[in-house]
Amino acid sequence: CPNCGARERHRHLWLYLANRTNLLTDRIRVLHFAPERTLERRLKALPNLDYVSTDLERPTAMVKADITDLPFPADSFDMLLCSHVLEHVVDDRKAMRELHRVLKPDGQAILLVPISSRRAETFEDPTIVAPEDRQRAFGQHDHVRIYGRDFPARLEDSGFSVSVVDYAGELGEERARRYGLRPRKRPYLHVCRKC
Numbered sequence: 001c002p003n004c005g006a007r008e009r010h011r012h013l014w015l016y017l018a019n020r021t022n023l024l025t026d027r028i029r030v031l032h033f034a035p036e037r038t039l040e041r042r043l044k045a046l047p048n049l050d051y052v053s054t055d056l057e058r059p060t061a062m063v064k065a066d067i068t069d070l071p072f073p074a075d076s077f078d079m080l081l082c083s084h085v086l087e088h089v090v091d092d093r094k095a096m097r098e099l100h101r102v103l104k105p106d107g108q109a110i111l112l113v114p115i116s117s118r119r120a121e122t123f124e125d126p127t128i129v130a131p132e133d134r135q136r137a138f139g140q141h142d143h144v145r146i147y148g149r150d151f152p153a154r155l156e157d158s159g160f161s162v163s164v165v166d167y168a169g170e171l172g173e174e175r176a177r178r179y180g181l182r183p184r185k186r187p188y189l190h191v192c193r194k195c
Helices: 008-020 037-045 092-102 131-138 151-157 167-171 173-178
Strands: 028-033 049-055 077-083 103-112 160-165 189-194
Touching (some): 008 077, 008 103, 008 189, 028 037, 151 160
Antiparallel strands (some): 103 189
């Protein structure tokens, strides 16, 4: 968006949060990883939220933390928002276990990652470390993997039950286009709960 800087994945996530969760109505505690400015502004403004943002490097985050070693007690948050973070994390399975640990038993974690639908399995190679080599192998200089269709199974291995949600598809083609969501290439939401 030329006005607020929201990308397609941000609009998709916001629409889902506003229309399919209790985010706008209930008193809940939210942990937001690598907060996107456009979402962060909206979430901070909601008086019903106990909102916490976290990032390892970003100075505006409320808590500086490594997603693989979070400084929060178990069962701390009603909702976790994590968009396009895990593909940057060397030990993503440890990060997934930490997400599971800090989520309350009745909470939900909403995760987005870029997924190659052509790949059955996630491709990763820890020997690829140079930014230019990562660019060639993973499509971006700071990515450490390309997730495949096995991403939900990786989350399930960490103790989550996973629903893959095509919320843009649920909106229908006309409404999806209205919000700038491309009908054929849209991000899927992985809505996770503790088993």
